[in-house]
Amino acid sequence: MIILGLNAYHADAAAAILMDGKLIAAVEEERIRRIKHWAGFPTEAIRYCLSEAGVTLSDLDHIAVSRDPKAHFWRKITFALGHRPKWSYLRDRAKNLGRVRDVKEVLRESVGVRGEGIRAKVHHIEHHRAHMASAFFVSPFDRAAVVSVDALGDYTSAMWGEGDGSRLDIAGEIHYPHSLGFLYTAGTQFLGFPKYGDEYKVMGLAAYGEPLYLDAFRKIIRLKKDGTFELDLRYFRHANEGVSMTWDGGEPVIGPIYSDEWECLFGPARKADEELSRKHENIAASLQAVFEDAYFSILNKLYKRTKLKKLCLSGGCAMNSVANGKMSDRTPFEAVYIPPAPGDAGTAIGSAYDVYHQYLGRPRTFVMDRAFWGPQFGENEIREALGVRGDEGLGDEGIGGKRHEDQGEIRVTEIEDEDELCRRTAEAIADGKIVGWFQGRMEWGPRALGHRSILADARRAEIKDILNARIKRREPFRPFAPAILVEAVGDYFEKDAPVPFMLQVYTINKDKRSVIPAVTHVDGTGRLQTVHRGTDPRFWKLIRAFETITGVPVLLNTSFNENEPIVCKPSEAVDCFLRTKMDVLVMGDFMVERRKE
Numbered sequence: 001m002i003i004l005g006l007n008a009y010h011a012d013a014a015a016a017i018l019m020d021g022k023l024i025a026a027v028e029e030e031r032i033r034r035i036k037h038w039a040g041f042p043t044e045a046i047r048y049c050l051s052e053a054g055v056t057l058s059d060l061d062h063i064a065v066s067r068d069p070k071a072h073f074w075r076k077i078t079f080a081l082g083h084r085p086k087w088s089y090l091r092d093r094a095k096n097l098g099r100v101r102d103v104k105e106v107l108r109e110s111v112g113v114r115g116e117g118i119r120a121k122v123h124h125i126e127h128h129r130a131h132m133a134s135a136f137f138v139s140p141f142d143r144a145a146v147v148s149v150d151a152l153g154d155y156t157s158a159m160w161g162e163g164d165g166s167r168l169d170i171a172g173e174i175h176y177p178h179s180l181g182f183l184y185t186a187g188t189q190f191l192g193f194p195k196y197g198d199e200y201k202v203m204g205l206a207a208y209g210e211p212l213y214l215d216a217f218r219k220i221i222r223l224k225k226d227g228t229f230e231l232d233l234r235y236f237r238h239a240n241e242g243v244s245m246t247w248d249g250g251e252p253v254i255g256p257i258y259s260d261e262w263e264c265l266f267g268p269a270r271k272a273d274e275e276l277s278r279k280h281e282n283i284a285a286s287l288q289a290v291f292e293d294a295y296f297s298i299l300n301k302l303y304k305r306t307k308l309k310k311l312c313l314s315g316g317c318a319m320n321s322v323a324n325g326k327m328s329d330r331t332p333f334e335a336v337y338i339p340p341a342p343g344d345a346g347t348a349i350g351s352a353y354d355v356y357h358q359y360l361g362r363p364r365t366f367v368m369d370r371a372f373w374g375p376q377f378g379e380n381e382i383r384e385a386l387g388v389r390g391d392e393g394l395g396d397e398g399i400g401g402k403r404h405e406d407q408g409e410i411r412v413t414e415i416e417d418e419d420e421l422c423r424r425t426a427e428a429i430a431d432g433k434i435v436g437w438f439q440g441r442m443e444w445g446p447r448a449l450g451h452r453s454i455l456a457d458a459r460r461a462e463i464k465d466i467l468n469a470r471i472k473r474r475e476p477f478r479p480f481a482p483a484i485l486v487e488a489v490g491d492y493f494e495k496d497a498p499v500p501f502m503l504q505v506y507t508i509n510k511d512k513r514s515v516i517p518a519v520t521h522v523d524g525t526g527r528l529q530t531v532h533r534g535t536d537p538r539f540w541k542l543i544r545a546f547e548t549i550t551g552v553p554v555l556l557n558t559s560f561n562e563n564e565p566i567v568c569k570p571s572e573a574v575d576c577f578l579r580t581k582m583d584v585l586v587m588g589d590f591m592v593e594r595r596k597e
Contacts, residue, residue: 005352015045025052066130066347127153134350135312136163138368150316151181192270209281227301325505340371340445374442385570426545433583448559450539
């Protein structure tokens with residue numbers, strides 16, 4: 001039974017493929033196209049998934065798309081008649097939905113098919129149901145409360161219910177135009193971060209401020225006794241005017257969501273190049289606080305309904321790792337599962353599993369305990385990217401087949417013994433060097449989890465500023481994550497629970513903050529990633545080697561990129577290494593060292 005799942009004509013377009021209920025491959029289109037959050041039809045992601053599974057379009061039994069144009073049809077009509085948004089907005093939405101209906105035709109034209117054509121049945125799965133399926137059906141829980149919260153999908157902004165075995169039952173939802181995701185995005189835009197997906201910057205900025213604007217935000221969002229919320233639509237444009245959204249073949253763009261009323265409350269919006277002030281930090285902290293109030297209101301109401309101790313979370317708002325880290329403090333839930341791609345990309349997997357379990361009635365046999373479902377590259381491809389030919393070392397043109405000025409001496413060494421490779425890499429990190437680490441299959445989801453990572457010494461306070469300025473070239477307030485051996489979590493963090501996908505923030509023990517200052521945020525927290533030997537043995541071995549040398553089982557881990565999608569291919573890793581100031585690149589068994597003269 002072969003099922004292709006798609007997130008199409010939406011941001012973070014992606015594809016995933018299942019065979020007999022087992023996930024074979026999943027990848028976001030952005031990683032291949034090299035455009036962040038790429039929106040449109042995921043042609044290249046589909047090609048990869050088919051290739052990895054060794055099948056063609058003709059072999060597919062089912063195609064699942066995480067959009068249902070028929071969902072809430074009459075609610076859409078009633079809202080349009082009552083609010084009369086701009087004709088251009090209605091036209092663009094209708095055009096987008098029309099594309100979703102023609103999946104087979106688009107597949108024929110863009111990917112190509114031989115023989116008898118595409119025999120697969122196409123299923124349109126409601127957006128939030130796909131989100132919920134992406135969390136519950138791959139979780140280790142037989143039964144759990146399930147929640148999806150984001151900005152908008154199929155006219156809904158939140159949905160919740162209960163998962164039990166192979167069934168997912170919906171208990172409630174919040175409809176457009178009331179949206180917790182739109183609230184956070186409006187605040188993000190107001191604070192001068194206009195790009196799609198910039199919300200995580202506000203989450204990081206919030207740690208620097210105090211929630212002094214709660215009264216103002218409580219005019220914008222009102223919590224209801226039933227656990228839901230309402231927005232005061234005077235402060236938003238999306239309900240009465242519509243907001244321009246570009247989802248077709250490139251970087252997604254969303255027009256301003258906040259209205260002039262925001263500026264009546266908070267003063268003028270910050271310009272993107274304007275210096276951040278204490279006021280901006282306090283607005284960010286207040287936004288985060290009211291977001292958490294609404295978020296936990298939904299969760300606590302669901303707990304009262306289900307009395308289940310286990311929770312599965314998905315949707316774009318489940319990317320708020322600060323809120324996720326407070327789950328045990330602010331709700332009765334005792335165990336939480338968040339998949340590695342809780343955002344819209346994850347609906348590719350969710351829609352496929354919804355078909356497999358709910359439509360076909362197949363039992364659950366798969367648990368996603370790792371995030372490594374993307375492309376991998378062999379020794380020959382790595383050698384080609386490095387310009388290494390057999391035992392001859394560097395080619396005549398040097399690394400990557402190009403000459404680069406001001407690179408100093410670059411040495412490439414093949415180290416086939418894994419223990420030796422990890423020991424030498426750990427020594428380089430302990431010496432203060434910045435290392436690009438490229439191993440195995442690429443991560444699924446937005447986090448680099450030890451296969452496409454940049455690594456550094458968490459003990460060095462100065463390394464954070466060096467990385468932000470020299471490598472990542474991003475805002476100086478942005479924090480970095482600690483990757484820690486799962487066995488050591490309780491020694492370094494106040495909560496001793498695994499966080500394999502870097503989606504929860506925990507408070508670092510006070511006596512350890514001075515030990516790992518480079519990954520300790522200004523408020524004493526860290527967005528940790530726990531590393532388990534069974535799911536990523538080489539990365540675990542590297543951190544263990546670092547612990548042997550330094551006594552600290554923690555590395556600073558950030559994504560292998562520089563204002564671009566995380567690198568996918570060896571050649572992209574080489575390019576990023578050369579144009580930044582990384583000291584070492586480790587790809588497979590090859591160690592590339594830059595030695596300044």
